Amino acid sequence: MSLVSMDVLLREARGQGYAVGAFTVWGLASIQAVIAAAEELNQPVILQNGPLELNWAGARPLALLMRDAAQHAKIPAAVHLDHGNNLELVKRCMELGYTSVMLDASHLPFDRNVAAMREVVQAAHAGGVAVEGELGRIGGEEAGMNVNEGDAHLTDPEEAAEYVKQTGVDALAVGIGTVHGFYKSRPNIRLDLLKRIAEKVSIPLVLHGGSGTPDEIVREAISLGIAKINICTELVAAYNDTMVRQQTDEDFRYHVPGIFTKPRTAAAELVKKKIRLFAGL
């Protein structure tokens, strides 16, 4: 049994100065890729999905697949809901055995964000489930919702400290200039701001919009308190681009191993590259 709470993984990570990768999975092949990569490097990992994948695949099959993979993994693995966009979805995922949940109430004013999170934290903690909150707004597209640059805003350190105190969340996603999806222009990641947030907030911090963020910035962010890094777009791209490319291979055949093995291997390679970076291997 290696299914663990994300909370345990992240506390240890922040304490020891590394980060755990949280990879978006959408079905069997992607789950296998992430677990195989983590096992090969003997590192903990987080399997996660948000409303897009949950609507596409169904919450129940995804939960069953992820929990089973985590339980039988040789490394500790957590099962997390990313960007839960309403309370019903959050509660549904708790019932299905997700070990942690995120409610993204970051579009609400501070007081309403706090009130919504308090409700989630109370219900979650009663069931032994950990909670990730978000303060500040991360730009780009997530869960089918587009946050344009004008609406994205950065996390205020004082507010972050107050938010953590009032809500009791276990991990905090911060807005420091990363963007969901691939960057369209050179990102301006505010490590100075992260440093100020980390001085005021002792719980593990989460970096969203990790895809395409330069390695040296990722390393620096980890040294400043980032303990969880979300990877979605790069993983989907590694899988899909390989799937498309292989169709011109001479030995390409329309049967299940012929179609899905190379994309799964490419996804696992991407996950290994990220885990090495996050763990400082």
Ligand SMILES: [Zn+2]
């Ligand atoms: Zn995100």
